[in-house]
Structure formats: C-alpha cells, structure tokens
Amino acid sequence: MGVLVTTTINGDTVEFACDPHESLLDVLRNRLGLSGAKEGCGTGDCGSCSVQVDGRVVCSCLVLGVEAEGREIETVEGLSTGTELHPLQTKFLEHAALQCGVCTPGFLMAAKALLEKNPDPTEEEIRFGLAGNLCRCTGYDKIVRAVQDAAKVMRG
Amino acid sequence: MADIHLWGALRPAAGGASVVSVNAKTIRELFRKLAEDYPGMEPHIARGVAVSIDGKIYRDDWQRELPEGAEIYLLPRIQGG
Amino acid sequence: MQYEAPETTKAAVGLLAKAKGSAYVLAGGSDLLVRMKGGFVEPDLVVDIKRIKAMREIKKTASGFTIGAAVSCAEMNENKALIKAWPGVVEAAGLIGSKQVQSRCTVAGNLCNSSPAADSVPALVAAGAKAVIQGPKGKRKVAVEDVPVGPGKNSLKKGELIEAIELPARKGKSGDAYLRFIPRSEMDIAVVSAGVSLTLGDKGVIKDARVSLGAVAPTVLLVKAAAKAIIGTKLDEAALEKLGQAASAACKPIDDKRGTIEFRTKVAAVLAKRAAQIAYKRAGGK
Amino acid sequence: MASESTTAHPFEDAPNHVTPTVVHDPILTKTDFKSVGTRPLRPDGLDKVTGRARYGADFNLPGQLVGLVLRSPHAHAKIKKIDTSKAEKLAGVKAVITAADLPDHTAGDQSMYDILENCMARGIAKYDGHAVAAVAAVDAPTARAALKLIKVDYEILPHVTDVDEAVKPNAPLVNPKMFTEGVEPKPKKASNIAKRTEFGHGDVDAGFKDADVIVERSFRTEQTHQGYIEPHACVASVSPDGTGELWVCTQGHFVYRNHCAMLLGMEVSKLRVTSSEIGGGFGGKTHVWAEPVALALSRKANRPVKLTMSRDEVFRASGPTSATSIDVRIGAKKDGTIVAADATLRFSGGPYYGMWAELGAMTAFACYDLKNVRTVGYEVLVNRPKTAAYRAPSAPMAAFAVESVVDELAHKIGMNEVDFRIKNAAKQGTRASYGPVYGPIGIGATLEAAKKHPHMKAPLGKNQGRGMACGFWFNFGGQTCTDINVGPDGSVTLTVGTVDVGGSRASLALCVAEELGVPYEQVKCIVADTGTLGHNDMTDGSRGTFSSSMAGIFAARNAITVLRERAAKMWEISVEDVKWEDGHAKAVGSKYGNLAPLSLKEIAAAAGNTGGPVAGHSEIVADGAGVSFATHIADVEVDPETGRSKIVRYTVIQDAGKAVHPTYVEGQYQGGAAQGIGWALNEEYIYGKNGRLQNPGFLDYRIPVCSDLPMIDTQILEIPNPNHPYGVRGVGETSIVPPLAAIANAMSNAFGVRMTHVPMSPPRVLKALEAAQKG
Structure with a gap:
C-alpha cells in the first residue's frame, strides 16, 4: 500500500513511505514531524499549510505526498539559517505581525515567494500576493508592514 | 437595610418590583436573603448574578461588604469572548 | 488508490x-x-x-x-x-x-x-x-x-x-478581457462573470467579437446575440446598452448561496459592458 | 501617586511581616512607568516564526488513536436507534461511543447538562452537525470507514432555523420543555422564547411625548462565526486508574478541566489539562465540544486519542454567534437631546438557553446618558449550533441597530453626527442603561478625539461615504492565580493560568518587571498546566491581561516582601529598615549608609542560606474591570452598479486604561475592526430550506482577506481604570462593536440608503440602491 518517496526537504534528502491518497501536509506533519505547516481548512482556502515546491508556493493540503518524488520542498522549519533568522521572521517579530501565530508559518512562506518574485512590491501587490493566507487576529496591517520592512532589508 | 435594584428578568420574582429592600451586610448575605424572600430568584442566583456596588461590578466575590447608602444593582453575570 | x-x-x-x-x-x-x-x-x-x-x-x-x-x-x-x-x-x-x-x-x-x-x-x-x-x-x-x-x-x-x-494567433487590432464578480477582492468563486474578445477593422469599428458569460447557466455560455450587439459599432453607449441587454437576456441562473437570479442577471450586463470596454481599449480602440 | 524618579509601592513603610497571599483592594497605585508602555519582543515569538510552537493538533502521544465524530445531517431529528456493531467489528477500530458512554453526571446543573447534550446528542439531534456517535481507530482511513458503518435510524422532526420564524406562534418547537422565563404569570405553553429580560430606567413613553423627532427602524443581522484559523484539536489520555491528561487548544484549560471532569465523572485533580498554543478563539474556545468525546473514547479504548475538527465541523458544530432581529426607537429634542430610547432584541441561541439577548439589551444604549431608556431582550431557540461567545458577545449587533438610528436621528435634526453623540455621551456619574452608575469612562474622550482626527476632514472620492459609530463593552475579571519564582541566578519565572491568545505573556512580564524594578528580559512568563496553579478563569471578557497582571503585580509585591526579609537577614538588620527600589533592596537610614544595595541576583544567590527559594504567590478575584469605549471612523466605496463595497480608510479610537504593550493593544484594535468589517460586509451562515448549513468552509464563509482591507489606523487613549494598580482596562473586545454601524452609516452618507440587514452583501446593497433610485 505504501509508496516510497525520495525528496529534498529544506536541503536534506528525505525518504518516506506514504499512502498514495495522503496529502503532502499530512506527510510533513504526521510522518516527518514537521508540524510548522498547519491545517486550517484542508481545502486550499486559508494558506496555513503553505510550503514551497520547486520554488513555488503551494498549499501542501492540495499536493499529494507522492508528488514530492524528486522535488525540492521548503518549509517554515528551513527558513532560518543556523541561528540566523530570515529577515521576514525578524520583521514579523519586530512588527508584532502575529497574535495567535497559527497563520504565521504560511504567511512567511507566501511572503518569501512573493519577495523572491517581486523584491520591491507596492502595498497593493503585497495585499494581493498574500490574499491566499487568512489571518483572523491582526487585520493584516502589521503583516503588510512587516513584509514591506523585510523587503527593504532584503534589497539591502 | 439596603435598596437592591433588580434587572427586568428578576422583577417577576419580586412581584414586578424594580427595587427591593434587603437587610444584608455582604453579597453572600444578600444572595441568601433574596433566595429566602423571593424563591423565584433562586435559579437566577444559581446561574450567576453580579452585583454592582456604586458602579463597580463584582461577579464573584461573596465577602464584599455592602456599604451603608451604597447604590446596589444586580446584573446578569456576563460572559465574554 | x-x-x-x-x-x-x-x-x-x-x-x-x-x-x-x-x-x-x-x-x-x-x-x-x-x-x-x-x-x-x-x-x-x-x-x-x-x-x-x-x-x-x-x-x-x-x-x-x-x-x-x-x-x-x-x-x-x-x-x-x-x-x-x-x-x-x-x-x-x-x-x-x-x-x-x-x-x-x-x-x-x-x-x-x-x-x-x-x-x-x-x-x-x-x-x-x-x-x-x-x-x-x-x-x-x-x-x-x-x-x-x-x-x-x-x-x-x-x-x-x-x-x-x-x-x-492574434491578428491586427485585437483585444480580450475577462471580469468576474466576487464579494471579496480575492479567493471567491465567481458569482457571475463575462469574457469578451474582439477585433477592430477600420476606424475602430468592431469587425469580429465573441462574448461569453459564466455562472449564469449550467455551463459557460457563448452569447452570440451579445457579440452581434457590438459588431459593426465603435462600442458607443447604444452598443453597450444593447450588449448589456443581450447578456442579461441570455442568463438562465439559479438562486444559491453565492448569488440570486436577479443579481446575476443584472451584473452579467454590467460585467459584459465593462469587459467589452477593456477589450476595446486593448485592441487600440478609443 | 508615584513621584517622577522613584518607584512607589505600598511597602515602603510596610510592617515587619506581611502575609504573602494577602489580597489588596485593587486601586490605582502607579502612573509613571519604566517597562509598562514599551514594546519588547514577545517571549513566544521565536517559536511562532520558526514553526516550533505547538498548537492543538501538534501534540502526539505514543500509541495514539485517531478520533472522528459522526454528525447529524438533519436539523432536527429523533434518534430512534444507533447500530454501531459493524463499526466495532472493523479491524483497527478500538472504541465506538454514543451518548450512552457519557452518562449524566451533571446533578441538575442545567447549563452543564446542555453542554453534555451538545457534545453528544441524547435522543434528539438538534441541528445539522450535532454529534451522534464517535469512533477511535488506528488511523484516519479506518476511522472514516468506521463512521460509514454506523447506522443511525432518524425520525425527522420539523425544524426552525430563522430567529424571526422561531418566535411565531406556530413555529416548530426546538425544545418542548422550554417555557419562557421572566414573564408573569408563568406560561402554560412551551415556546422557543427561553427568556424575556428587561433593562432601563425612567419613563420611556413620557419621554417619547417630549420628542421633536423620532426615528424607528427594524434591523437584522445574520449569524457569524469567530473564524479562528486553528480548528479545535485535542489529545486525550485516560488510564484505567481514573487519571487523565488532556492537551488542548482552549481559552481556558482550567474551565475545560472542570467541565470535562464533571461530564466524565472524574475527580478534578485527576485530570491534568495542558493548554497548547491557541490559534485564535475570540470566545469560540470557551466551552467544550469534542474534548469530553475524546476523553470518553480514550477511556473506552484505553489508548490516547487525538481528535481534531475539520473546518466543516468547526462551522457546523462549534459555537457561532447569534442571528438577531432588533427594533429600535429613539426620540430627541430639536436641540439634540435624546429624550427616550427603546429597543426590543431577539437573539438566537441555538437549541439552548443563553444570555445573548440579555447582553445585547445591556449594551445597546451603554454609550449614552439617557433619562428614559428601556431594552427588552428575548432569547430565541433555533435548530442551529449552540451559540457561544464571540468577542464582546451580542454588543456588535445591538450597536449596529442603535448607532444606525442615532446617526439617522442626528441628520434628521440637522446636527453633525459626532456632535450629536458628544451631546448625549455617557460620562462619570451617568446611570448606565443597564443599571449602575459609571466611574471614569472614555466615551466622551474617544468622540472628541474622533472630531479632531484628520480622517474626519479628509476628502472623499467618487462613490465614497464616511460613517462613524461608537461601541461599548463591559470587560470583566474573575478568578486568577499566579506564581513568581526567583531562580538561583535572579531570573524570574512568572507562571500564569490565563491562556495567551495574542501576546499577553509579553504584557504580563512587563508588569511584573515593572513592579520588581528589573528589566523585562529578566522575567520569563509561562502558562502553566492545571496541575501547577490554582483555578484560573478563562481568557475571555478581555480579562487575560487585566486579571493576570493584577495577580502578577500582587505576587511581585509578595515576592518583594520576601526579598526584603532576605536582604535584612543578609545585612543582619530589621526588615523594617529595608526598602525595595529599582530592583534592589536598599537599607533605609543614614546608619546603614555604607551598605551597598543588594540586587535581585545577589539575594537569589544567597537564598539557600536565608530561608530557601524566593517566591511570591497571589490568588485573587479580579473584580473592578473598567468598562471600555471606542469610536470608529470608516470610509466606504460602493460600486453603484454591482453593490460591491470596499473599505478605503478606517480609524479606531479606543480607551485602553493603560496600554501595557502598545503594539499588541493596536493589534487588538485592528483585529477587532477587521472582524467587524467582515461581519458588516460578507460573513454569514446560510441555511437551506432543509435546515442544513450551506457554506461550512472558508470559501463561502467569507472572512476578509489581505486585499480586502486598508491599513487600520489606531489611536490609543489612556483613561486609567481606578480599580487596577496600573490603570489597565481590557482592550480585546470593544473594537469589534462599532464597525457594523460605522460602515452602514458610511453607506447611508454616500448614497442615502439606510442598510438595515447585515451583512451588507452586494445583492442586498444593490437592491437597496435600486429601491432608493425608484424612490
């Protein structure tokens, strides 16, 4: 029943066996102990499970675990380098861009993808770029500011 | 003797009165005497009644004294989000 | 599986x-x-x-x-x-x-x-x-x-x-546009939608057009009457009005959690007109 | 009051010995701060940006099973029979339970019985989504397969889901044993009205006779959900010896412990509950749903059970807020004085008794100084999920109705809507419409600030309108228990029992650092499990920071007493000659001039020789929470051809008492406003004729997305609460109260259409615009 899958997660080669119907989210959380991605809806409507697959941000609840074969996957757990936080992480903390924090891993991954494509986005571009990530606590104000500030840092 | 103001839901238990006089020194004594004098209030008290003493609302504290001449209002023990 | x-x-x-x-x-x-x-x-x-x-x-x-x-x-x-x-x-x-x-x-x-x-x-x-x-x-x-x-x-x-x-392949002065109506700015399923593609001939006159509508019938509709309403025009007020009427007339929507028959029928006309104006502009029309 | 340079505390002239757990009357003792009011990073932040923080579904136990719940597809149905035999026989299924596995231990406590019945239907399923059975199996596919093998024989009963339909004389009865409370003589006929309640004072009828202008309107608001992003989740483990553990996302793990222990017939001390990080609650995680079910499954299977709700289950079967129907009538003199105000409020509570209309009736006119006011509330039963609290529960709907009429009345009189409100605003000494007389309050100050705010004067664009509205929430305190433990290195652990829903650990550490006179970084705040502290009430009613900071400050004062005693021992002097200042023990008087102050670190290092570890404890009932007021300003742009609206500018002005961590106070203001905006424009429960919820997901239950909102400006006012040592008021809830009305008023100002039905979704707005055009 199980399918063997070899993939790369946060730079490490990872092998796992999963049932073909299992989502990548379930594999990450239940089989690989990577519980940073959260399940808020399971239907691609909230973005809490966002990860990158081959450089593109996806909802891991809408990807099968078996599709990960040979792909490069990045999760929130791989965002910092050693003890050094990614500028987005630093700015989310500094701007208090999180309250309950459950949407934060998804926002960080979506914001990273956004800034990789568009290093100097306008407020509107940030807002539309993050429209797939629901936050119920902050009203998004501080999230947008954190992304603006992180973009500035990343542009150097 | 203290004048105790009742909110609408308690009034039927007091024959429609909006104010009743109770001889009580503390919130605990007040609740006990209200339940004795107006049995209809008992289920409300069991469910939770808060006491406003001169505008400060006590939801829980039975020991709180009812100062002479203070304005005392009973209120539902409210819930929040 | x-x-x-x-x-x-x-x-x-x-x-x-x-x-x-x-x-x-x-x-x-x-x-x-x-x-x-x-x-x-x-x-x-x-x-x-x-x-x-x-x-x-x-x-x-x-x-x-x-x-x-x-x-x-x-x-x-x-x-x-x-x-x-x-x-x-x-x-x-x-x-x-x-x-x-x-x-x-x-x-x-x-x-x-x-x-x-x-x-x-x-x-x-x-x-x-x-x-x-x-x-x-x-x-x-x-x-x-x-x-x-x-x-x-x-x-x-x-x-x-x-x-x-x-x-x-696109030839000559052509343009297309798609608009949908959703209550939020993103993340919703279209309540009603319209697509318009057109090609201009001489002097900005529309010589060819296709108009489609979404979420107003069991399948996406190609509305020939709506295209006809604007072909041969420079998308003036009268043509837009006719386009809107044709779009609304083609609607056979249902009431559901996302919208009403009345709302979908009205907004189909609004979107068809707006999409046509965008397509016209993209084709180089003025 | 504190002077400029010294940290005042009541122990400067303290007697030799103070009982460490003494409860002080909560009075304002400090207005000059070093730590409070700064904006440090939160202690739990790093874990939350790295994915390390553990929420409800992020915890696992060895041998854990997967729990799933079977739910009624019917709005109202008699459960004639449940056959679980096939499910039980399926390989991998370890337990199947029904209501029979949750015997009634509630001993006549009706509200707990309602919670029990809501956790698992007892004979009758009362709404679409009501739990009827549950399974625990080795994995999710097996559990899903088992659910399909449970056969439930339903007899469908007539249902009613609409609040206005439910109060009609011939409406199907949701509970045939419900007789309206609060009316005389006692009714002989059962009713869907569980209770009538009334508030007010003066003579309303006489007041209306004096009115020059009267505005009367009826309003409706649809049911909304808190919409927290994290679904309910727990891991339960019950051993055959009767002890249990529960890991759960909750706003109050002590309350969950008490509920679960009662419903399971366990001893409270034998159930240890640990609160996970919580992914939002807003009132929706204040009582139990799946947790007793998970415990019962674990007890039956003798294995740990993890139970997480899907998003569909969260919408269908957790606790949304009320749908309402409200009539408001207000009369005023030409000079702008309101002479009479009257409101009748019908609030749905799901199938159970609630106090939702009561809260609406209490809050409706709370912003105003009224001589003649009356509010009547009706609690209405419907076949929908059991209503739970949602951020300032019931106040937003009441404010929507009242603030809409207030606005219309101002314009009819020809007065500016802000001036009209200022003229009628409640102030210190005003008798609140719900009874008591106000102490110092901030409604007037927020209105004056709104009047001066640049937003009020900014130009508006095409199809844009501006509206404003006020909001009120009580705030409350409650049972609170905290510990302070000083480590051997002088670092301080603050242990609290109120769940941190939005950064309170930072705020609480700030308060304790302030009181101890040490840097914020020296205090680490943690949320303890139920085995570690005495009972704490939930984080609800905006009480988390208010109550736990009060208890934390008192615990710090008790720790300071101990620290002074230890310093006295180290110096071999009398404790009366030791004061605590700037984080140090100092010997008082010239005779000790050569004694260098002792730091917390130095005292801690010697603790083993001076009496053992240094700690401070506090247990209190934190009464005296200050009421909170806000004024919001909204600019709305409406597409006249589609009825679609967009918020283009938004400002929140609110009294915080004292903003402990201003950034997180702003966050509360912004978050509440965003929820109110979603409620105003698009969020609603949509039920079909069959009584089933049509939109149980984030696709069609439309909470605002990032691109729906503008930046949300905030202005924090600080009118100290005299009943808190630092003047703190709760700030969490009031911000959701004004947006519904502010946006409705903006639409009215832009187009002259009075929107009376929330959400003001595009079809409703378009219809109203067309009706207005037709005249």
Missing part, C-alpha cells in the same frame, strides 16, 4: 483506458484533492500528468499558442508573449484561487472540472480556444465550450484526456 505519474501522453491514455473503477487525471489537483478530502470522490486510480514533458510547455506557433495541460496558471502569467496576445485569458487564469493555488492549477483542469463558475473558461470561450483531446482512438480537437456539458460533467470519454489548449 493507485497513483501513476507516466512520462508520455500515450502511457497516460493507456492507464486511463485500462482503468477499472474510478480514474481521475491529476494536473494541479486543486479541485480533485478538495473533492477527495471531502469524501465526494474515492478514486481507484489517479494519473498525474505533470511529468509528461509535452504537457508542461507553452508553445508559440504560426497558428497561435499551445498551452500544455499541465502548465500552471502561474506559468501562464510569466509568459510575456502569451500575456501580450491574450491578456484576458491570462488574467482569468490568474484569478483562480490564491497564489498557492495558481502555482498548481491549470486551465485544462479548470475546463474539465466543468464548473459553470470556472474563471478561465469564459475567457477561453471568448478567445475561441480549442481543446486538444487524446484518447484510445487518437487525437481530436473540440471547441472549449463543447467540453463542459453540465455542472461537474464533461464530454470526455473513457480513456480520454486533454493534452493541450490551443489559442488562435
């Missing part, structure tokens, strides 16, 4: 044709996985087409564009030539779900899913796109409007799958 990721179209067709029980094509998965999660479908076989090279490309040819069935909407939005030729189609593809969903979803999948509210379909219908279908009996091409036959139902036969979507 069996999962297969063949590397050729032929192999994919073979798997689907041989399949016993329920077989599904997995392109972006943004519909299929949601339905699996909700327990609405329990596939016996899933054929992932994303490892088929031919289906991963956008090709520009003399006769237009061929968009592989596994090309994501995000990739369409990165193709400059496609954006230049068919801005309305690309915009429509870019409206499906979120950025996360667009990384995965495909217009071929959107078409096969056969929702009357699918965002990319009215734009493809207005564009006169064709679906290239491969099956056990070989290849056939059909107009995209003939793929969906009802909500959630398509005209593909057992063993068949869409290999690519073809868009015709």
Whole structure:
C-alpha cells in the first residue's frame, strides 16, 4: 500500500513511505514531524499549510505526498539559517505581525515567494500576493508592514 | 437595610418590583436573603448574578461588604469572548 | 488508490483506458484533492500528468499558442508573449484561487472540472480556444465550450484526456478581457462573470467579437446575440446598452448561496459592458 | 501617586511581616512607568516564526488513536436507534461511543447538562452537525470507514432555523420543555422564547411625548462565526486508574478541566489539562465540544486519542454567534437631546438557553446618558449550533441597530453626527442603561478625539461615504492565580493560568518587571498546566491581561516582601529598615549608609542560606474591570452598479486604561475592526430550506482577506481604570462593536440608503440602491 518517496526537504534528502491518497501536509506533519505547516481548512482556502515546491508556493493540503518524488520542498522549519533568522521572521517579530501565530508559518512562506518574485512590491501587490493566507487576529496591517520592512532589508 | 435594584428578568420574582429592600451586610448575605424572600430568584442566583456596588461590578466575590447608602444593582453575570 | 505519474501522453491514455473503477487525471489537483478530502470522490486510480514533458510547455506557433495541460496558471502569467496576445485569458487564469493555488492549477483542469463558475473558461470561450483531446482512438480537437456539458460533467470519454489548449494567433487590432464578480477582492468563486474578445477593422469599428458569460447557466455560455450587439459599432453607449441587454437576456441562473437570479442577471450586463470596454481599449480602440 | 524618579509601592513603610497571599483592594497605585508602555519582543515569538510552537493538533502521544465524530445531517431529528456493531467489528477500530458512554453526571446543573447534550446528542439531534456517535481507530482511513458503518435510524422532526420564524406562534418547537422565563404569570405553553429580560430606567413613553423627532427602524443581522484559523484539536489520555491528561487548544484549560471532569465523572485533580498554543478563539474556545468525546473514547479504548475538527465541523458544530432581529426607537429634542430610547432584541441561541439577548439589551444604549431608556431582550431557540461567545458577545449587533438610528436621528435634526453623540455621551456619574452608575469612562474622550482626527476632514472620492459609530463593552475579571519564582541566578519565572491568545505573556512580564524594578528580559512568563496553579478563569471578557497582571503585580509585591526579609537577614538588620527600589533592596537610614544595595541576583544567590527559594504567590478575584469605549471612523466605496463595497480608510479610537504593550493593544484594535468589517460586509451562515448549513468552509464563509482591507489606523487613549494598580482596562473586545454601524452609516452618507440587514452583501446593497433610485 505504501509508496516510497525520495525528496529534498529544506536541503536534506528525505525518504518516506506514504499512502498514495495522503496529502503532502499530512506527510510533513504526521510522518516527518514537521508540524510548522498547519491545517486550517484542508481545502486550499486559508494558506496555513503553505510550503514551497520547486520554488513555488503551494498549499501542501492540495499536493499529494507522492508528488514530492524528486522535488525540492521548503518549509517554515528551513527558513532560518543556523541561528540566523530570515529577515521576514525578524520583521514579523519586530512588527508584532502575529497574535495567535497559527497563520504565521504560511504567511512567511507566501511572503518569501512573493519577495523572491517581486523584491520591491507596492502595498497593493503585497495585499494581493498574500490574499491566499487568512489571518483572523491582526487585520493584516502589521503583516503588510512587516513584509514591506523585510523587503527593504532584503534589497539591502 | 439596603435598596437592591433588580434587572427586568428578576422583577417577576419580586412581584414586578424594580427595587427591593434587603437587610444584608455582604453579597453572600444578600444572595441568601433574596433566595429566602423571593424563591423565584433562586435559579437566577444559581446561574450567576453580579452585583454592582456604586458602579463597580463584582461577579464573584461573596465577602464584599455592602456599604451603608451604597447604590446596589444586580446584573446578569456576563460572559465574554 | 493507485497513483501513476507516466512520462508520455500515450502511457497516460493507456492507464486511463485500462482503468477499472474510478480514474481521475491529476494536473494541479486543486479541485480533485478538495473533492477527495471531502469524501465526494474515492478514486481507484489517479494519473498525474505533470511529468509528461509535452504537457508542461507553452508553445508559440504560426497558428497561435499551445498551452500544455499541465502548465500552471502561474506559468501562464510569466509568459510575456502569451500575456501580450491574450491578456484576458491570462488574467482569468490568474484569478483562480490564491497564489498557492495558481502555482498548481491549470486551465485544462479548470475546463474539465466543468464548473459553470470556472474563471478561465469564459475567457477561453471568448478567445475561441480549442481543446486538444487524446484518447484510445487518437487525437481530436473540440471547441472549449463543447467540453463542459453540465455542472461537474464533461464530454470526455473513457480513456480520454486533454493534452493541450490551443489559442488562435492574434491578428491586427485585437483585444480580450475577462471580469468576474466576487464579494471579496480575492479567493471567491465567481458569482457571475463575462469574457469578451474582439477585433477592430477600420476606424475602430468592431469587425469580429465573441462574448461569453459564466455562472449564469449550467455551463459557460457563448452569447452570440451579445457579440452581434457590438459588431459593426465603435462600442458607443447604444452598443453597450444593447450588449448589456443581450447578456442579461441570455442568463438562465439559479438562486444559491453565492448569488440570486436577479443579481446575476443584472451584473452579467454590467460585467459584459465593462469587459467589452477593456477589450476595446486593448485592441487600440478609443 | 508615584513621584517622577522613584518607584512607589505600598511597602515602603510596610510592617515587619506581611502575609504573602494577602489580597489588596485593587486601586490605582502607579502612573509613571519604566517597562509598562514599551514594546519588547514577545517571549513566544521565536517559536511562532520558526514553526516550533505547538498548537492543538501538534501534540502526539505514543500509541495514539485517531478520533472522528459522526454528525447529524438533519436539523432536527429523533434518534430512534444507533447500530454501531459493524463499526466495532472493523479491524483497527478500538472504541465506538454514543451518548450512552457519557452518562449524566451533571446533578441538575442545567447549563452543564446542555453542554453534555451538545457534545453528544441524547435522543434528539438538534441541528445539522450535532454529534451522534464517535469512533477511535488506528488511523484516519479506518476511522472514516468506521463512521460509514454506523447506522443511525432518524425520525425527522420539523425544524426552525430563522430567529424571526422561531418566535411565531406556530413555529416548530426546538425544545418542548422550554417555557419562557421572566414573564408573569408563568406560561402554560412551551415556546422557543427561553427568556424575556428587561433593562432601563425612567419613563420611556413620557419621554417619547417630549420628542421633536423620532426615528424607528427594524434591523437584522445574520449569524457569524469567530473564524479562528486553528480548528479545535485535542489529545486525550485516560488510564484505567481514573487519571487523565488532556492537551488542548482552549481559552481556558482550567474551565475545560472542570467541565470535562464533571461530564466524565472524574475527580478534578485527576485530570491534568495542558493548554497548547491557541490559534485564535475570540470566545469560540470557551466551552467544550469534542474534548469530553475524546476523553470518553480514550477511556473506552484505553489508548490516547487525538481528535481534531475539520473546518466543516468547526462551522457546523462549534459555537457561532447569534442571528438577531432588533427594533429600535429613539426620540430627541430639536436641540439634540435624546429624550427616550427603546429597543426590543431577539437573539438566537441555538437549541439552548443563553444570555445573548440579555447582553445585547445591556449594551445597546451603554454609550449614552439617557433619562428614559428601556431594552427588552428575548432569547430565541433555533435548530442551529449552540451559540457561544464571540468577542464582546451580542454588543456588535445591538450597536449596529442603535448607532444606525442615532446617526439617522442626528441628520434628521440637522446636527453633525459626532456632535450629536458628544451631546448625549455617557460620562462619570451617568446611570448606565443597564443599571449602575459609571466611574471614569472614555466615551466622551474617544468622540472628541474622533472630531479632531484628520480622517474626519479628509476628502472623499467618487462613490465614497464616511460613517462613524461608537461601541461599548463591559470587560470583566474573575478568578486568577499566579506564581513568581526567583531562580538561583535572579531570573524570574512568572507562571500564569490565563491562556495567551495574542501576546499577553509579553504584557504580563512587563508588569511584573515593572513592579520588581528589573528589566523585562529578566522575567520569563509561562502558562502553566492545571496541575501547577490554582483555578484560573478563562481568557475571555478581555480579562487575560487585566486579571493576570493584577495577580502578577500582587505576587511581585509578595515576592518583594520576601526579598526584603532576605536582604535584612543578609545585612543582619530589621526588615523594617529595608526598602525595595529599582530592583534592589536598599537599607533605609543614614546608619546603614555604607551598605551597598543588594540586587535581585545577589539575594537569589544567597537564598539557600536565608530561608530557601524566593517566591511570591497571589490568588485573587479580579473584580473592578473598567468598562471600555471606542469610536470608529470608516470610509466606504460602493460600486453603484454591482453593490460591491470596499473599505478605503478606517480609524479606531479606543480607551485602553493603560496600554501595557502598545503594539499588541493596536493589534487588538485592528483585529477587532477587521472582524467587524467582515461581519458588516460578507460573513454569514446560510441555511437551506432543509435546515442544513450551506457554506461550512472558508470559501463561502467569507472572512476578509489581505486585499480586502486598508491599513487600520489606531489611536490609543489612556483613561486609567481606578480599580487596577496600573490603570489597565481590557482592550480585546470593544473594537469589534462599532464597525457594523460605522460602515452602514458610511453607506447611508454616500448614497442615502439606510442598510438595515447585515451583512451588507452586494445583492442586498444593490437592491437597496435600486429601491432608493425608484424612490
């Protein structure tokens, strides 16, 4: 029943066996102990499970675990380098861009993808770029500011 | 003797009165005497009644004294989000 | 459930044709996985087409564009030539779900899913796109409007799958546009939508047009009367008025959680007019 | 009051010995701060940006099973029979339970019985989504398969889901044993009205006779959900010896412990509950749903059970807020004085008794100084999920109705809507419409600030309108228990029992650092499990920071007493000659001039020789929470052809008492406003004729996305609460109260259409615009 899958997660080669119907989210959380991605809806409507697959941000609840074969996957757990936080992480903390924090891993991954494509986005571009990530606590104000500030840092 | 103001839901238990006089020194004594004098209030008290003493609302504290001449209002023990 | 990721179209067709029980094509998965999660479908076989090279490309040819069935909407939005030729189609593809969903979803999948509210379909219908279908009996091409036959139902036969979507080449002064109505700014399913594609002749007169409507009938509609209302005009007030009337007249919507008959009928006219104005401007009309 | 340079505390002239747990009357003792009011990073932040923080579903136990719940597809149905035999026989299924596995231990406590019945239907399923059975199996596919094998024989009963339909004389009865409370003589006929309640004072009828202008309107608001992003999740483990553990996302793990222990017939001390990080609650995680079910499954299977709700289950079967129907009538003199105000409020509570209309009736006119006011509330039963609290529960709907009429009345009189409100605003000494007299309050100050705010004067664009509205929430305190433990290195652990829903650990550490006179970084705040502290009430009613900071400050004062005693021992002097200042023990008086102050670190290092570890404890009932007021300003743009609206500018002005961590106070203001905006424009429960919820997902239950909102400006006012040592008021809830009305008023100002039905979704707005055009 199980399918063997070899993939790369946060730079490490990872092998796992999963049932073909299992989502990548379930594999990450239940089989690989990577519980940073959260399940808020399971239907691609909230973005809490966002990860990158081959450089593109996806909802891991809408990807099968078996599709990960040979792909490069990045999760929130791989965002910092050693003890050094990614500028987005630093700015989310500094701007208090999180309250309950459950949407934060998804926002960080979506914001990273956004800034990789568009290093100097306008407020509107940030807002539309993050429209797939629901936050119920902050009203998004501080999230947008954190992304603006992180973009500035990343542009150097 | 203290004048105790009742909110609408308690009034039927007091024959429609909006104010009743109770001889009580503390919130605990007040609740006990209200339940004795107006049995209809008992289920409300069991469910939770808060006491406003001169505008400060006590939801829980039975020991709180009812100062002479203070304005005392009973209120539902409210819930929040 | 069996999962297969063949590397050729032929192999994919073979798997689907041989399949016993329920077989599904997995392109972006943004519909299929949601339905699996909700327990609405329990596939016996899933054929992932994303490892088929031919289906991963956008090709520009003399006769237009061929968009592989596994090309994501995000990739369409990165193709400059496609954006230049068919801005309305690309915009429509870019409206499906979120950025996360667009990384995965495909217009071929959107078409096969056969929702009357699918965002990319009215734009493809207005564009006169064709679906290239491969099956056990070989290849056939059909107009995209003939793929969906009802909500959630398509005209593909057992063993068949869409290999690519073809868009015709753009000639002369042409433009297209797609607009949808949603209550929020993003993330909603279209309550009503309209696609318009047109070509101008001399002096800004519309010589050719196609108008489509979404979410106002069991399938996406190609509204010939609406196109007729603007052909031969310079999209003046009177033409727009007629376009709106024709659009509303074509609507056969339902009341549901997303909208009412009344609202959809009225807003179909508004969107058709606005989309036509955008398309007209894009074609170089003034 | 504190002077400029010294840290005042009541122990400067303290007697030799103070009982460490003494409860002080909560009075304002400090207005000059070093730590409070700064904006440090939160202690839990790093874990939350790295994915390390563990929420409800992120915890696992060895041998854990997957729990799933079978739910009624019917709005109202008699459960004639449940056959679980096939499910039980399925390989991998370890337990199947029904209501029979949750015997009634509630001993006549009706509200707990309602919670029990809501956790698992007892004979009758009362709404679409009501739990009827549950399974625990080795994995999710097996559990899903088992659910399909449970056969339930339903007899469908007539249902009613609409609040106005439910009060009609011939409506189907949701509970045939419900007789309206609060009316005389006692009714002989059962009713869907569970209770009538009334508030007010003066003579309303006489007041209306004096009115020059009267505005009367009826309003409706649809049911909304808190929409927290994290679904309910727990892991339960019950051993055959009767002890249990529960890991759960909750706003109050002590309350969950008490509920679960009662419903399971366990001893409270034998159930240890640990609160996970919580992914939002807003009132929706204040009582139990799946947790007793998970415990019962674990007890039966003798294995740990993890139970997480899907998003569909969250919408269908957790606790949304009320749908309402409200009539408001207000009369005023030409000079702008309101002379009479009257409101009748009908609030749905699901199938159970609630106090939702009561809260609406209490809050409706709370912003105003009224001589003649009356509000009547009706609690209405419907076949929908059991209503739970949602951020300032019931106040937003009442404010929507009242603030809409207030606005219309101002314009009819020809007065500016802000001036009209200022003229009638409640102030210190005003008798609140719900009874008591106000102490110092901030409604007037927020209105004056709104009047001066640049937003009020900014130009508006095409199809744009500006509206404003006020909001009120009580705030409350409650039972609170905290510990302070000083480590051997002088670092301080603050242990609290109130769940941190939005950064309170930072705020609480700031308060304790302030009181101890040490840097914020020296205090680490943690949320303890139920085995570690005495009972704490939930984080609700905006009480988390208010109550736990009060208890934390008192615990710090008790720790300071101990620290002074230890310093006295180290110096071999009398404790009366030791004061605590700037984080140091200092000897008082010239005779000790050569004694260098002792730091917390130095005292801690010697603790083993001076009496053992240094700690401070506090247990209190934190009464005296200050009421909170806000004024919001909204600019709305409406597409006249589609009825679609967009918020283009938004400002929140609110009294915080004292903003402990201003950034997180702003966050509360912004978050509440965003929820109110979603409620105003698009969020609603949509039920079909069959009584089933049509939109149980984030696709069609439309909470605002990032691109729906503008930046949300905030202005924090600080009118100290005299009943808190630092003047703190709760700030969490009031911000959701004004947006519904502010946006409705903006639409009215832009187009002259009075929107009386929330959400003001595009079809409703378009219809109203067309009706207005037709005249």
